[in-house]
Amino acid sequence: MAVGGSASRRAQEARRQERLLREQWQAARQQARRWEAADEGERRVAAQLLVLTARGWRLLVDRRWPGTRAANVDMLLVGPGGVFVLDVKNWRSAPEISQGRLRAGGEARDEHAAKLLAVTKAAESAVASLGMSPVAVQPLMVFAGHRVDAALGRIRLLGEHEVGPALLSERLRLPAASVRAIADLLERVFPEYEGSAVPQPQPQPQPQPLPPSPAQPQEDLSDGLFDLDGLREAALDETLRAPIEQWMTFLGPDQVALVRRNWAGPARISGPAGTGKTVVGLHRAAHLAQRTTGRLLYVTFANNLPRVQATFLKTMSPAVADRVDFRSLHSWAQEFLQDRGVPVRLHGDKAETAFSLAWKHVGRDSRLTEIDPAPGYWKEEIDHVIKGRGITSFEEYATVIRRRRRASLRRVHRQAVWALYEAYEALRAERGVHDFNDVLSLALAEARRRTGQHRYAAVIVDEVQDLTLVGVRLLHALVGDAPNGLLLVGDGQQAVYPGGFRLSEAGIDIRGDRGQVLRTNYRNSKEILDTALAVVAEDSFEDIDGLRTPGRREVDLTYHDGQVIRVARPTPAEHDQALLEALHGLPPAARADSAVLCPSMRAIGRYQRLLERAGISVCLLEHYDGRPVDAVKLGSYHRAKGLEFKRVYLPEYDATLTDSSRAPDTEASETGRERDELSRSRLFVAMTRARDVLWLGSVDR
Template sequence: MAAGGTPGARGRRARDDALTMTRRSNAAYRAAEGWTRDEADRRVLAALAGLTAVGWHLLVDRRLAEPAPPPDAAVILVGPGGVFVVAVRHWADAPSVQDGRLTAGGRWRDGEEAGLLATTLAADDQVGAFGMSPVALRPLMVFAGHRLDTAFGRIRLLGHPDVIHMLVAEPRRLTPPMARAVAAHLAEAFPDLEAVTIEEGGPSGDEAEPGALFETEEVEKAALESLRHAPIERWMTFLHPDQAAVARRDWSGPARISGPAGTGKTVVGLHRAAELAARGTGRILYVTFANNLPLVQKHLFARMAGTFADRVEFSSLHKWAQSFLAGRGVPVRLHADRVDDAFSRAWMAEGRDSVLTEIDPSPSYWREEIDHVIKGRGLASLEEYRDIARHGRRTALQTAHREAAWLLYEEYELLRAERGVHDFNDVLTAALAELERAPADPPYAAVIVDEVQDLPLVGVRLLHALGGDGPNGLLLIGDGQQAVYPGGFRLADAGLGIKGRGAVLRTNYRNAAPILETAMEVVSGDPFDDLEGPSPHGRRAVETTYHDGKVVRVRAGDGADHDRRLVEAIRALAETADGPAALAGAAVLCRSLRDVEDYRRHLTRAGVPVLRLERYDGRPAEAVKIGTYRRAKGLEFKYVFLPRHDAGLPAGDDGDRERAELTRRQLFVAMTRARDLLWLGSVAAEGG
């Protein structure tokens, strides 16, 4: 059933709310005579006061009654839709925005917004004490006698009938107790504000009725629209005080947020983007390594912070670099098949019969060495490679091995160039060179990098060049224990010094305690590299806040039994109180693309709707999400199913320690995507 009950019940409630607001507004018109001397402003304030009938609190600045109210005098509304700082204007001509400037009647009205923004900033400081994000506090400029709805920077410009419609239609951010607490706090913090109470008695004396202050039918439609919205998740409005402090902090230079899985690093990053967008007018880049994650983050941010949605650009690192180069007229020719062929031929010529097979006979290991160590770190000579510390690579290489690996790299580069194609590291290297030749124009006001541990070093250098070393210019978010790619680096290698500009989150808000404990058992014995130095072991102190959840282990005798029980477990979700909608919170995660395709076909044949993770953008869809462990980075689901999770899991002996640690980290990441249920499937004959 949709939020708010049946369609008929929602319609009756919306109409009742609209009629109640109309009566309250008419009563407020009489009281508003003491709030302002201006008749048009009085009508606007009376209309706003009608909202107090449906859960809103109105705080009126006493100075509005003065003959010449100061420019920062405003009213504040606190209610289901959040906190709104409202300045009422009575202009003969309708306002508009041209070339980013406010105009009316053929003349510029620059500076009219300064007082409103000052009051908004002061209110923002106060609601921050509740852990409230700036996305829940918005400034409005309301114009008596006009109809409009447009944006002017952070401010939304509205006609007074339009503002009622907008506020009533807002998705619900605050519960009634939250709204009361915030309103009481603001009334105490600002001595000029007075909380108004409206008595709905009959007309007094000979006072005439005010006439229609707004269209009841329009408000009814807006109320119905709000009831159709599901409440906005609490994290989109409020943060834990520790998280809020990090999101609002001023950094004197590049900074980093770290912490174990589930501690809300991405949530803080999104609120940080909103905080920076609220402060200034420049562009903000929010970038990560995975291609699908920016789609999800963009949708979540738009839902969370619609006011700032067009100010923040979400992109994967390689997509941004390709777009940047295209804008500069630099050709990029990515062709995976030709690149793979170039490496295969290079391996046949320089690797297969070399000393490299003494270390690892698999060509994939040496492809990773080129991608993540040699090219990923931007090494230009054998001399550099001979001496460099191979962070994240556990297998020691002697001089002969490094020389052989360099010959393999040179042969690969020769064959790649002959084919006229680029690999992904070439794109990042070219973008860095182009950025060093000529900075981005216009520049970004800030760059936020999520899942930084998965980037190659050349990518971090690129983003450092883009964000710079100025205050609040570059924020890195990540955790080395969740690295799902081989290799690694130190921030110092990118010329980044962040001493004194770091924050560590230590409370897990996502995973049920049994799920987190099960996941930690997988990596507790493995050290990991965490950008600033090695960690001696994988188990870290973390506090859990969420204890309701479970781990289900299924040990099947054969593959057919395993897959049957997987389908049964997923179908059982649709039989819960949430019905088929429960599938929207479920994901099946696999180690390889081949397994993903196998289980996609199997679930589809069983009648289970599925959605590939690369097509998932964060919007609810009544289908089980399916993808690889890597593709699930940065996401979370109520229910996570890991079929054959331990099939071929390396034991981690000395000869294969590096690959085993990486495999366990990838499994750890997949397990920690689960909030309420973690389903671990095994086949007796396949367990590692």
């Protein structure tokens, strides 16, 4: 479309909105004047809000607060932007916020904020019965006669001129039917006082676009009491705002209950892929941020996921988004050490060199090669078993249960591993560098040294199965067993790293209702989920609570179409051509919601070149932050963890599966079986990222 065409259409829309708003504004002013129960300040606020009622909002004025004898609620407003609980103030002095306290005219006014928060809580409880998350209910204090735009915790403070435009600028959360259902419910829960009704205009049908008319002279609608300007600006942008995702406002009943629950100590949410664990974690973060004054830490193992999750929270609950730190565990730990003045020199490459030398000196001619000749297996043993569990003596290592490690090691083998470990540590220390595990161990020692001095009110850990035991101990040390302090979210079936641990080994005791399981998959279609589950059907797994669970799990599905497309070609070139054809066949907008996922860095490099040469824009997952970009996403199975896409393409998806992996009864070494199992888990994770289409490419050699 020509640029000139779209600019003229936009100007036409602007004129239409202007005309509509003027009519609505005239009507609102008349109605506000007729509202006799209110004083002048309230009438001016009402006029701003009554304009919204002509644009699909419902305004409930002067309602009784259930469960109290005399207390009232000034206004409840329900509209496309969510639910707002309003307290209108006609104070002579402007409000001031200082050190988290509300003041006016030199006096403390905290009780007004406390009352508004209590009413908001009552409104949250009411709408929870409709599946609405508490994060979509927002308290507002509106000041007649003042210009204000500030925040006091979760309460937004707005002046009479600011309130209308601010509400009109909210992202679209509720469709018209939900607005009606929620307003009807609130009308019942917060009954009307006698004679308090404000006459409400019926939403007017939106007029059809008119042909462009010559510019009309601007009628001055401002009569000293009322002011249209701010609303005009916000209304012009209204049509451009995209609605936010449904799950950012409405949850399943089991999810809402978890978001709002009070836990007396550490808690855990588990459940199969796609059951909304992260969604609950994000709503919980927003909910806790609304209820506390401290900061929250939301941690995952992966580097790119925190950026995506931060973007989601900002969209979902902008008022509290800056109170939650989204971090990957290692980057957070490094910063923590830096803040505490603990020297740390993380150098992955030099640490790798130290290991290679140690392998050369004491590994490759040792008894370890009887079990597995590849140094990688023994590097994992050091990383995930010895250092990952914080083991510092041979006596401890000699008897430790090596969770999720298949090869059984006799004492001589453990001695050989220990010799390798000691050589590695000596060579690493000689180079004066730390590895990733050292960073966590140092941070744990520091966190334990100064307990009670940590700045987090709560810590939420997502994809907890990816962490090591030391990592989990570290996060536990930040909040201890405080009520609502630690929440662990994850699924043992999606473990993509070797080794493992049990929560009891981290000193975390999850009792009774503090261990919760979600069971409804909201993401995948049946066909896609069945295909993914078939890969891990024979792999039972032990989760961090120590329970063994079969690979094929019972999951409830939400009705949802989707398909698996299998493409087999005789040569890699023909296979790649089929992938390109599939991507070229998508409308440009659909590419943005598609991902090509690969098992290795080499494959990523290869497919990046292939796609770019074919003129397909690519966004690497390591640069993706959850905001829409007009490009196909490309990344590893690991980096896709926790994410989802409408279409997922897995080129040569079966190349990492060995024969024993395809047919698990086939003969394979213990370490080979362990590797195969991990490959299947990773493939399972990649497949379950697909919502609507899963494309499986293979080469029939």
